[in-house]
Amino acid sequence: MRILLYNPDNGVTRNFMPHLWMFLLKSLTPAGHEVLLIDGNAQPMDEAGIVRYVQEQNIGLVGIGAMTRMIAKAYRMADAIRAVGTPVVMGGPHVTEEADEALGRSGGPRHADAVALGEADETWPKIVEDAARGTLKDIYKPVDDFGQERKPNLKEYPVIPWDKIDLGQFNLVPKLAARTLQRIGDGWGTFRIIPLESGRGCPYGCEFCTVTGFFGDSIRFRTNESVVNELLLLKARAKSEGGQIAVFFIDDNFAINIKRTKSLLRDIIAANAQVHWVAQISANLLRDEELVDLIAASGGKWVFIGMESIDPANLAGVNKGFNKPGEYAAVLERLARRNVYAITSFIFGMDNDTPGVAERTLQEIQSWPPGLPIFGLLTPLPATPLYKKLEVAGRLTRTKHWLEFIPFQMAHTPLRMSIAEAHAEVKQGWARSYSSDALAHAVSSLKSKPLGYRINIFIARICFRGIYFPQMGVSAWLKVIYQNRRTIFSLIREGFVTWRTRPAPVV
Numbered sequence: 001m002r003i004l005l006y007n008p009d010n011g012v013t014r015n016f017m018p019h020l021w022m023f024l025l026k027s028l029t030p031a032g033h034e035v036l037l038i039d040g041n042a043q044p045m046d047e048a049g050i051v052r053y054v055q056e057q058n059i060g061l062v063g064i065g066a067m068t069r070m071i072a073k074a075y076r077m078a079d080a081i082r083a084v085g086t087p088v089v090m091g092g093p094h095v096t097e098e099a100d101e102a103l104g105r106s107g108g109p110r111h112a113d114a115v116a117l118g119e120a121d122e123t124w125p126k127i128v129e130d131a132a133r134g135t136l137k138d139i140y141k142p143v144d145d146f147g148q149e150r151k152p153n154l155k156e157y158p159v160i161p162w163d164k165i166d167l168g169q170f171n172l173v174p175k176l177a178a179r180t181l182q183r184i185g186d187g188w189g190t191f192r193i194i195p196l197e198s199g200r201g202c203p204y205g206c207e208f209c210t211v212t213g214f215f216g217d218s219i220r221f222r223t224n225e226s227v228v229n230e231l232l233l234l235k236a237r238a239k240s241e242g243g244q245i246a247v248f249f250i251d252d253n254f255a256i257n258i259k260r261t262k263s264l265l266r267d268i269i270a271a272n273a274q275v276h277w278v279a280q281i282s283a284n285l286l287r288d289e290e291l292v293d294l295i296a297a298s299g300g301k302w303v304f305i306g307m308e309s310i311d312p313a314n315l316a317g318v319n320k321g322f323n324k325p326g327e328y329a330a331v332l333e334r335l336a337r338r339n340v341y342a343i344t345s346f347i348f349g350m351d352n353d354t355p356g357v358a359e360r361t362l363q364e365i366q367s368w369p370p371g372l373p374i375f376g377l378l379t380p381l382p383a384t385p386l387y388k389k390l391e392v393a394g395r396l397t398r399t400k401h402w403l404e405f406i407p408f409q410m411a412h413t414p415l416r417m418s419i420a421e422a423h424a425e426v427k428q429g430w431a432r433s434y435s436s437d438a439l440a441h442a443v444s445s446l447k448s449k450p451l452g453y454r455i456n457i458f459i460a461r462i463c464f465r466g467i468y469f470p471q472m473g474v475s476a477w478l479k480v481i482y483q484n485r486r487t488i489f490s491l492i493r494e495g496f497v498t499w500r501t502r503p504a505p506v507v
């Protein structure tokens, strides 16, 4: 049987990174079946396009995975595929929480023939076999022989054949430039950001987050050896194709067990498996100087920190009181001293937020080393404690906001500001942090560092700008380049001077 795994586009950005679940399920597919992958963010498709593909490729089963944010598009695509008689199985966090919705048991239409609840590592082979026999069940639940929920043991993690998988759709280097760039330095003909998990689970239970409910509070890790081998495979692939690779450790809290993280990073260094990497780590775990040394030495370049708010009352209100705004500056400076920078994520519209929250947050950010601030709105995702709290309090304004998804729009009323005010605060956060002046300031604040760091922060800021401001298509990009022409020109000029004055090679 030919199987298509499909992830819908998010309709806003061209995602910079493929989704791990597809590669993982492909690796876990029983022998005798062929699996094709399409990430809508890299290969946008509409309903007619996917139906054509399914029919031309003679696909016997389509698997669709989606976050809440993409679920409306996922349902539309599933409906179109099912209408031509091809079965659809859906999985991922949203349908796990809203299985009845996907199966048409809550009053709406049915979108999926089957739903995989929770982690599907162990149920996927069964789903494939049932589909091949034409005996798909409605629901697949990961349970043990006694009917108790079972979380996969990551000690036996499959080998994802990164050396063989067709990754054409995930090259971030524009096709036109690839040939030339392949010859520059160690080769820049390809640049891909690859998701890699070293563990699952987070015990912190922040009120707005799906993770503790979905993956559980017991943390499971892969062996160091299996992570190191995966890095070596990725590194070898990049080298063989004259390109570069960076890894996103998608663990929700990469340093949740500091001792284990240190041991993994030491093993990466010992095996010379370093690649440039990004990971999510909460600020409280970045107090440890030795950990930060190892992060830098093992290739860590960016750390994603869910700061959420600079107001301790807000943090306590969402069960994230372990975040201490008073230590944010010290944490970021500790990283910056090792040339590691932070993606700092903020949520506006929290219950203690009042108008002016963006200005107050921006003032703080300006006193920190440069990084990549991102701003979102408090969003009640299904089945989270936040959703339940707001539902009980009658504060939800759009109870099924995902079925009418609108980016950067609240679905409940904050307590101390209006919805419109919260939207304006987010807009201000993005506009001020990603204006051409802000980009120039971020670059010049690194003037004591080598040119590479300034180019890195500039390119990263330009890309992150696209999370909020529409930046798809050539004309949008040309506009951004024009707006930032002074910074671009000064970086190119400096690069040229550095190249002209480089020491002659020793012969």
Ligand code: B12
Pocket (backbone or CB within 6 Å): 010, 015, 017, 018, 019, 020, 021, 024, 062, 063, 064, 065, 066, 067, 068, 069, 089, 090, 091, 092, 093, 094, 116, 118, 119, 120, 121, 124, 127, 195, 197, 208, 209, 210, 211, 215, 250, 251, 252, 376, 381, 382
């Ligand atoms: C990496 C990541 C991202 C990446 C993008 C995704 C990517 N390219 O990988 C980035 C950083 C860009 C990102 C952004 C966002 N993310 Co995110 N992200 C994650 C993260 C940390 C890891 C995802 C992952 O690969 N997990 C590991 C794999 C193995 O797990 P999995 O995807 O769940 O897949 C398993 C099962 O779900 C199932 N499965 C999944 N799909 C399918 C499909 C089929 C057919 C089957 C059978 C099974 C199946 O099988 C898999 C193996 O067990 C998760 C948290 C987490 N730990 O999962 C959050 C998470 C998915 N993100 C989340 C959110 C909210 C967002 C944002 C909306 C945040 C924001 N406010 O901006 C944005 C939206 C991005 C967008 N595309 O529009 C939420 C989603 C909750 C929900 N109900 O939808 C999560 C769960 C985190 C959270 N705090 O709650 N994210």
Ligand code: SF4
Pocket (backbone or CB within 6 Å): 202, 203, 204, 205, 206, 209, 210, 211, 212, 252, 253, 282, 306
């Ligand atoms: S620390 Fe991060 S992953 Fe863990 S519950 Fe809180 S927001 Fe979710």
